[in-house]
Amino acid sequence: MTPRRRIAPSAVVWLFLGAAYFLIPLAATLLFSLRDDQTAKCCTYANYSYILHDPDFWSTIRLSFVVALETIAITVVLLVPTVYWVHLKVPRLRPLIGFLALVPFVVAPIILVVGLLDVYRGTPEWFYAQPYGFLAVVYVVLAFPFMYFSLDTGFRSIDVHTLTEASQSLGAGWPTTLWRVILPNIKAAALAGSFLTLAIVMGEFTIASLSQFNTFSVYVQYINQNKTYPAGAITMLAFGITWAAMLALLAVGRGQQAPITEGEK
Amino acid sequence: MADVELKQLHRRFGEVIALAGIDLDIATGEFVSLLGPSGCGKTTALRLVAGFDRPTSGRVVIDGKDVTDVPPNSRDIGMVFQAYSLFPNMTAVRNVEFGLRVRKQHRADRNRRALELLDLVGLAQAADRYPHQLSGGMQQRVALARALAIEPRLLLLDEPLSALDAKVRVQLREEIRRIQLELGITTIYVTHDQEEALSISDRVAVMSGGRIEQIGPPAEMYGSPATPFVAEFIGTMNRLTATVADDGSIDYGGLRLRVEAARGLPRGERVLCLVRPETVEVVRANGTPADGALTGEVVSNTFLGSTSRLRVADESGARTLTADISTAQGIDLVVGTKVVASFPADSPRLLSLADQPVSPVPDPDGR
Numbered sequence: 001m002t003p004r005r006r007i008a009p010s011a012v013v014w015l016f017l018g019a020a021y022f023l024i025p026l027a028a029t030l031l032f033s034l035r036d037d038q039t040a041k042c043c044t045y046a047n048y049s050y051i052l053h054d055p056d057f058w059s060t061i062r063l064s065f066v067v068a069l070e071t072i073a074i075t076v077v078l079l080v081p082t083v084y085w086v087h088l089k090v091p092r093l094r095p096l097i098g099f100l101a102l103v104p105f106v107v108a109p110i111i112l113v114v115g116l117l118d119v120y121r122g123t124p125e126w127f128y129a130q131p132y133g134f135l136a137v138v139y140v141v142l143a144f145p146f147m148y149f150s151l152d153t154g155f156r157s158i159d160v161h162t163l164t165e166a167s168q169s170l171g172a173g174w175p176t177t178l179w180r181v182i183l184p185n186i187k188a189a190a191l192a193g194s195f196l197t198l199a200i201v202m203g204e205f206t207i208a209s210l211s212q213f214n215t216f217s218v219y220v221q222y223i224n225q226n227k228t229y230p231a232g233a234i235t236m237l238a239f240g241i242t243w244a245a246m247l248a249l250l251a252v253g254r255g256q257q258a259p260i261t262e263g264e265k
Numbered sequence: 266m267a268d269v270e271l272k273q274l275h276r277r278f279g280e281v282i283a284l285a286g287i288d289l290d291i292a293t294g295e296f297v298s299l300l301g302p303s304g305c306g307k308t309t310a311l312r313l314v315a316g317f318d319r320p321t322s323g324r325v326v327i328d329g330k331d332v333t334d335v336p337p338n339s340r341d342i343g344m345v346f347q348a349y350s351l352f353p354n355m356t357a358v359r360n361v362e363f364g365l366r367v368r369k370q371h372r373a374d375r376n377r378r379a380l381e382l383l384d385l386v387g388l389a390q391a392a393d394r395y396p397h398q399l400s401g402g403m404q405q406r407v408a409l410a411r412a413l414a415i416e417p418r419l420l421l422l423d424e425p426l427s428a429l430d431a432k433v434r435v436q437l438r439e440e441i442r443r444i445q446l447e448l449g450i451t452t453i454y455v456t457h458d459q460e461e462a463l464s465i466s467d468r469v470a471v472m473s474g475g476r477i478e479q480i481g482p483p484a485e486m487y488g489s490p491a492t493p494f495v496a497e498f499i500g501t502m503n504r505l506t507a508t509v510a511d512d513g514s515i516d517y518g519g520l521r522l523r524v525e526a527a528r529g530l531p532r533g534e535r536v537l538c539l540v541r542p543e544t545v546e547v548v549r550a551n552g553t554p555a556d557g558a559l560t561g562e563v564v565s566n567t568f569l570g571s572t573s574r575l576r577v578a579d580e581s582g583a584r585t586l587t588a589d590i591s592t593a594q595g596i597d598l599v600v601g602t603k604v605v606a607s608f609p610a611d612s613p614r615l616l617s618l619a620d621q622p623v624s625p626v627p628d629p630d631g632r
Binding site: 165 | 315316317336337338339341342343344346348349350351352353354363364367368408411412415421
C-alpha cells in the first residue's frame with residue numbers, strides 16, 4: 001500500500017495565504033455587487049439583472065469574444081508554421097525572434113495604437129473602421145509574445161527534427177507533417193497561448209478606447225464610472241465569462257484530438 | 266527492392282569536409298553497414314541517401330534512377346532513427362499505419378498490414394499503447410515496423426540500437442537481420458559498434474575522415490584489414506612497428522620474429538606487423554630465452570568472461586604483446602609471472618609503412 005504523503009504545515013499556511021490573496025478581493029467584490037444600488041444594503045441580484053438586461057453588455061461581449069477568436073486564429077496560423085520553421089531550419093534566429101517578441105511589452109499600448117492608427121490610415125474603410133479588421137490586427141501584435149513564448153516552449157519539448165524526418169521518410173509532405181505530426185504534439189502550448197490571448201483581448205482597454213471601438217472592456221469602464229454597485233456585478237460577470245470562454249476553448253482543443261487518436265480506429 | 270549507387274559523394278559544412286568522395290555500390294537485397302567512429306561521415310552519407318541533406322557534389326542513384334534532387338518523401342525509403350522517433354500522439358498501430366495513411370490506403374487494409382508488421386516485430390500485444398508506454402527496445406521495434414509498412418525499396422537504419430542496453434541490443438540486431446533476410450530488403454545500417462556490424466552485415470564499409478577505408482565481407486575485414494586504421498578499428502590488434510630482416514622474419518626493436526608475410530619484401534623496409542591477440546600463445550618461461558618469441562612478464566591480466574586478456578612486456582617495457590587466452594589458462598598467469606609470448610609465423614599481416622596513407626587511429630583496445 002502506498003503510504004499517504006504528509007503535507008507540511010508550512011505548506012498549508014502558504015497555500016492558505018496564496019488562496020486568500022486571490023479570494024478575498026473576489027469575495028469582497030461579490031458582496032459589493034450584491035448591495036442595493038439605492039440603499040447600499042445586502043443582498044439583491046438587481047445589479048446582475050441590470051447588467052444582463054443591458055443590450056450593450058451582450059453586444060460588447062460578443063464583439064470582444066469574436067475579435068479574440070479572430071486574433072487567436074490569425075496568431076496561430078501565422079506563428080505555428082513560423083516557429084516550426086525556425087526550430088527546424090534556422091534555430092539561430094530564435095534569440096532574435098524572442099527579442100522581437102518582447103517589443104509589444106516594451107512599447108506602451110498608447111504609443112502602439114497611435115503608431116498603428118497612423119500606419120493603417122488610408123487603408124480601406126472595411127478594415128480601418130471595423131474592429132474585426134484594425135483591432136484584430138493590433139491585438140495580433142499584442143498577442144505575439146504570449147503566443148510565441150508558449151509555442152517556443154512547446155516546440156522545445158519535442159524532437160522537431162526527428163519527428164519531421166520520420167514523417168517525411170514515410171512519404172508525408174510538409175502540410176501533412178505539420179497537421180498530423182507536429183500540431184497534435186504542440187497543441188497544449190498553442191492552447192496555453194490561446195488562453196492568454198483570449199484573456200488579453202477580453203480585458204484590453206487602451207487600444208480599443210483610443211481607436212473608438214466599443215468593446216467589452218470599454219463597456220466595463222463605462223459602468224465603473226457611472227454605476228457604483230453594478231460595476232461590482234459586471235466585474236464578477238467578466239471574471240466568470242472569461243473563465244467559461246477558456247474552458248470552452250480547452251474543450252474544443254481536447255475535442256480536436258479525437259480524430260487523431262480515437263477517431264481513426 | 267533496390268540496388269543503390271553512391272557516386273563520388275562530397276559534403277562540406279563550411280570548412281569541414283564531412284564526406285570526401287564516397288563511392289559505393291550496394292546490390293539488391295544486400296545488407297551493408299557503414300562503420301566508423303564519431304564524425305567519420307557515416308550518418309552524413311545515410312542522410313544523403315535518405316534525402317534529408319543534399320550533397321555538395323556527387324550523385325545518389327537508386328534502381329538506376331538519379332534521386333539526388335528527389336525530396337525525401339518521394340524516395341520510397343524506410344528509415345529507423347537513432348533517437349526515438351515514434352509520433353507521441355499516436356498509438357503503436359497508428360504509428361505503423363501512418364505511411365499507409367499518407368498513401369491513402371483503405372483503413373481496413375492499413376490496419377491489417379500494421380498489425381501484421383507489429384506481429385513480425387513481436388509487438389502485436391502492444392498495438393494500442395502510446396510511445397510513452399513502451400520501453401526503448403519496443404519503440405525501436407515499432408519504428409522498424411513503421412519503416413517496413415510502406416514496403417520501401419530501401420531500408421536505412423541510423424544507429425537504431427545505440428540507446429538500448431546491451432542485452433536488448435543483441436536481441437534486436439538479430440531480429441533486424443532475420444526480418445531483413447525474410448523480406449529481402451536492401452539495407453544500409455550505420456553503426457559505430459564493430460561487433461554489431463560484423464554480426465549482421467553482408468558487407469561492412471569502414472569509414473574514416475569522410476572516406477571509405479575498406480569495404481568487404483565481415484570475415485575479410487577482420488582477417489585482412491587493408492589499412493592500419495581498419496586493423497585497429499575492427500577488433501583488437503597488436504601493432505608492431507618493425508623492419509624487414511632476413512627472408513621471412515622481421516626485426517621488432519631488436520627482437521627477431523618469424524613472419525611468413527615478410528618473405529619477398531626488401532630487407533630494411535619499415536612495416537607494421539598486425540597480430541590478432543587470439544593468435545598469440547603465452548606459456549610460462551622455463552628460464553632459457555626463446556627464439557622468435559617475446560620473453561617478459563605479465564603486466565596486466567583482465568578477466569573478460571570466457572577469455573582473459575594478458576599484456577606481456579619485456580624487461581624494458583618497450584616491446585609488448587597482447588594475448589587473448591582462455592580464462593582457465595589465464596588464472597595461473599597472474600601479474601608478474603615470467604612468460605614467453607609467441608604467434609604462428611603465418612598469422613600476422615604486414616602493412617608497408619612506406620605507402621600507407623596516414624589516418625587517425627582509435628584507441629588500441631577499443632572494441
